[in-house]
Amino acid sequence: MGLRERSFRRSLWLYHFNATSCNACEIEILAAICPRYDPERLGVKLVGSPRHADILLVAGPCNRYVAPILKKIYEQMPEPKIVVAVGTCACGKGVWYDSYAIVGVDEVIPVDVYIPGCPPRPYLIAAGLAEAAKLLEAKAAKMAELEKKGKR
Amino acid sequence: MTSPLLALAKIGAAVLAVLFAGLMCPYIGWLRRKIRAKVHGRVGPPWWQEYADLVKLLYKEDLIPATASRGWFTLMPALCFAVAISLPVLIFPIFYSLSDLILIAYSLLMVSVLLILAGYASNNPYSIVGARRALLAVLMYELPFVIVLITIFILTGTTNIFKIITWQALHGPIIMYLPLSAAAYVMCVPIKAILNPFSIATAETELMEGVLLEYSGKRLALLEFAHKMEFYALALLFAIVFTNLPGFTISTMATNSYMAAIWVLWVIFIAFIFSIVVSFVDALTARLQPYKAPKIYWIITTILSVVNLIVICMLKIAGIV
Numbered sequence: 001m002g003l004r005e006r007s008f009r010r011s012l013w014l015y016h017f018n019a020t021s022c023n024a025c026e027i028e029i030l031a032a033i034c035p036r037y038d039p040e041r042l043g044v045k046l047v048g049s050p051r052h053a054d055i056l057l058v059a060g061p062c063n064r065y066v067a068p069i070l071k072k073i074y075e076q077m078p079e080p081k082i083v084v085a086v087g088t089c090a091c092g093k094g095v096w097y098d099s100y101a102i103v104g105v106d107e108v109i110p111v112d113v114y115i116p117g118c119p120p121r122p123y124l125i126a127a128g129l130a131e132a133a134k135l136l137e138a139k140a141a142k143m144a145e146l147e148k149k150g151k152r
Numbered sequence: 153m154t155s156p157l158l159a160l161a162k163i164g165a166a167v168l169a170v171l172f173a174g175l176m177c178p179y180i181g182w183l184r185r186k187i188r189a190k191v192h193g194r195v196g197p198p199w200w201q202e203y204a205d206l207v208k209l210l211y212k213e214d215l216i217p218a219t220a221s222r223g224w225f226t227l228m229p230a231l232c233f234a235v236a237i238s239l240p241v242l243i244f245p246i247f248y249s250l251s252d253l254i255l256i257a258y259s260l261l262m263v264s265v266l267l268i269l270a271g272y273a274s275n276n277p278y279s280i281v282g283a284r285r286a287l288l289a290v291l292m293y294e295l296p297f298v299i300v301l302i303t304i305f306i307l308t309g310t311t312n313i314f315k316i317i318t319w320q321a322l323h324g325p326i327i328m329y330l331p332l333s334a335a336a337y338v339m340c341v342p343i344k345a346i347l348n349p350f351s352i353a354t355a356e357t358e359l360m361e362g363v364l365l366e367y368s369g370k371r372l373a374l375l376e377f378a379h380k381m382e383f384y385a386l387a388l389l390f391a392i393v394f395t396n397l398p399g400f401t402i403s404t405m406a407t408n409s410y411m412a413a414i415w416v417l418w419v420i421f422i423a424f425i426f427s428i429v430v431s432f433v434d435a436l437t438a439r440l441q442p443y444k445a446p447k448i449y450w451i452i453t454t455i456l457s458v459v460n461l462i463v464i465c466m467l468k469i470a471g472i473v
Contacts, residue, residue, distance in 0.1 A: 007207035038194040040185070043201055048360035051215065051368040054208070078213035078368045140211065 008054070008080065008140040009133050010043040015053035015077070019070050019105060021060025024119040025087040029057060032122035032129075039126060042133070050076040055132050058105050061089035061096045067103045074109040080139035082132045085111045086125060088118040166241045173240040177380035178202035180387075180427050184347075187428065188435040209373035217274065217366050224273035229367065229374040232266040235259055236378035239385035243313070243392060245402060251313035253301050256389060263382045264290055264344065270375060271363025282362020285352050285442055292449035293340040299457040300333045300340075304393060307464050307473065313392060318403075320396035327394040329473065332460035334394050339453045341390075341430055343445065345383035348434040352442045383427065391422035 016029060033039060033046060047053050050073050062070055074083065085105050088094040091114045096102040105111060112135050115128040181202040189196025216225055239259055245251050264286065271283030305311050307329055308319040320326055327334045343350035359365070367375055397418050405412040440448075467473045 003207060004211050007204040008211070011201070011204040011208040013205075035192050035194045038189070038196075040189060040197050041195045043197060043204060049365045051366055052361070052364075052372060054212075076215075078215050080213075144211075 002144075004144055005137045005141045009137040012039075012042070012044045012055055012129065012133055012136065013047045013053050014044060014055050014057050014129075015047055015050045015073070016057045016059075017070060017073055019058050019060040019062035019066050019090065021087065021089065025059035025090070028119040028122055029059065029086060029125060032125040037122055037126050039129060042129075044129060050074075051078065053077050054081060054136055055129070056081065056083045056109075057086055058083060058090050058109075058111075059086045060105075061093045061099075061102045062105045062108060063101045064103055067108045070105070070108050080136060080143055082112045082136050082139070083109055084113045084115065084128055084132050086115045086128070087120060088116055090114075091116050094118065162246055165244070165246050169240040169244045169246065170237050173381060173384055174237070174377075177377060177384050178206055180384055181376075181380050183427060184431040184434060187431045191432075191435040206373050206377065209376070210370055212369035214369045214371075217276070219275045220366060221273050221275060224269065225366075226371070228266055228270035228273050229371040229378075232263060232270060232378040233374040235262045235266060236381035236385075239263075239381055240388065243385055243388045245314050245317060245392075248312070248314055253304065253311040253313070253316075253393075256313075256385075257298065257301055260344070260382060260385065260389075261290070261294065263378055267363055267375065267379065270367070271365075274363075274366035276366050278359050279363050279365045282359045282365070285359075286346075286363060288442070288446065289343050289346075289350070289352065292446050293343045293453075296336045296449065296453040296457040297340045297344070299454070299461055300330075300337050303330055303333050303457065303461045303464055306461070306468060314402050316393060317396050318401045321399055321401040321404075324398050325395045330394070330460050330464065332456045332463075334390075336453045336457040336460075337390060337394070338426075338430070339449075339456070341383070341386050342434065343449070344386060345430075346379065347383075347430060349437040349440055350445050351434075351439050352445060383430075384423070387423035387426040387430075388419065390426050391419045395422050 016026070018026060031037075033044070050056070054077075056074060056077060058070065060066075074081075083105075085091050089096065090105045090111075092106075093099070093102050093104045113128050113132045115124055117124055120128075179199070179202070182197065182199055185201065186196040186199075216222055239256070241247070242250055242252075242256050242259060268283045268286045268290070271279040271286065301311075304316065304326060307326065308316050310316060310319070316326075323329075342348065364372060364375055397415060400411060400415045405415055464473065
């Protein structure tokens with residue numbers, strides 16, 4: 001792996017999106033970012049804009065009102081990007097599995113990493129971020145290969 | 153003095169200064185994050201974190217929002233970067249006619265103004281509010297900052313960095329004569345480099361990074377780099393203008409390379425201490441409300457700089473300094 005892919009692996013900028021979540025997952029995400037687990041030593045940083053982000057953290061089941069906004073946010077992120085669904089709701093709608101108002105995150109945007117739990121523990125979120133870092137590295141490598149082919 | 157070898161050596165020194173500053177900027181950015189982590193009781197990122205961030209940003213996809221004005225959006229980051237990499241050449245005493253306080257003040261202002269224009273070019277409501285706040289910040293710090301530079305001019309009788317260094321070598325560091333001006337200068341740095349007590353222009357939580365909001369990939373890397381370079385340049389300018397070593401005149405340094413090396417190390421050491429102190433304040437304080445900052449700048453900082461200006465004028469008239 002070259003410098004390019006490695007830098008993708010060790011520099012994860014998160015954008016956190018609340019898709020009609022009940023805030024429990026948000027609190028656990030904050031706990032995962034706080035000093036006890038300190039993901040900044042692995043290069044994790046929360047950013048305020050999807051344009052800067054590599055990883056989209058989605059929590060909540062995503063209702064019909066939020067679905068187009070979630071899609072827009074996803075489209076605003078530059079490639080390569082990874083979507084991490086945090087919590088049971090984001091993974092498979094949870095208790096709202098047959099609700100008329102709920103669309104489901106993975107039906108709106110492609111989800112790469114699922115972190116189940118209601119809410120998931122902070123170390124599970126950290127493990128999910130580590131998985132996302134690997135996937136991001138693989139995606140960056142793929143992009144580099146495609147670029148090389150394009151140049152030839 | 154005008155031999156081609158000397159000109160070559162000068163160009164080489166300028167390239168070295170730019171390369172060193174380019175390596176230093178991400179390092180100082182890391183230092184800021186590490187100090188913040190230590191204040192929080194965390195481990196913090198490894199030393200190469202900011203380099204990894206920059207490399208990653210260079211290889212991200214290049215997006216131009218449909219709402220942005222395309223020409224300005226692509227032009228501004230490049231211009232901002234170009235002005236920023238010229239700053240270390242201006243501040244280090246390499247070219248006699250370039251190292252001038254007026255030109256340096258203008259270039260430092262130019263980086264901020266191009267950043268503001270970049271915010272306006274992205275045409276996002278949050279960016280425009282951020283750009284307005286950054287403009288307000290320019291109005292706040294520019295007055296005391298220019299008064300500090302005028303005080304230095306009145307004290308030394310010159311705006312040229314070469315002559316200021318020589319003046320300090322003969323009379324002692326300027327910080328002994330202008331302690332209040334030095335304090336005003338230090339107060340101007342956080343708002344000029346958008347650091348915490350006065351980071352109202354790119355408030356991450358309310359404005360989502362303000363002027364940088366719509367930028368991604370390479371352009372974000374260029375803007376971030378320019379922003380860090382501005383901070384590094386301010387630290388360097390403080391080290392050279394306020395705390396030069398006594399006895400190190402330009403002519404002795406031109407003939408004695410050991411002295412020149414010691415001088416460069418000293419300047420970088422002071423710049424380091426300066427950035428550590430400012431980063432520490434950045435980590436300890438919370439962001440002020442936007443309407444509180446102008447009062448602090450227009451009253452405290454301006455009074456500090458004006459008092460020292462008046463004192464130096466009176467001492468000059470009395471013939472003591």
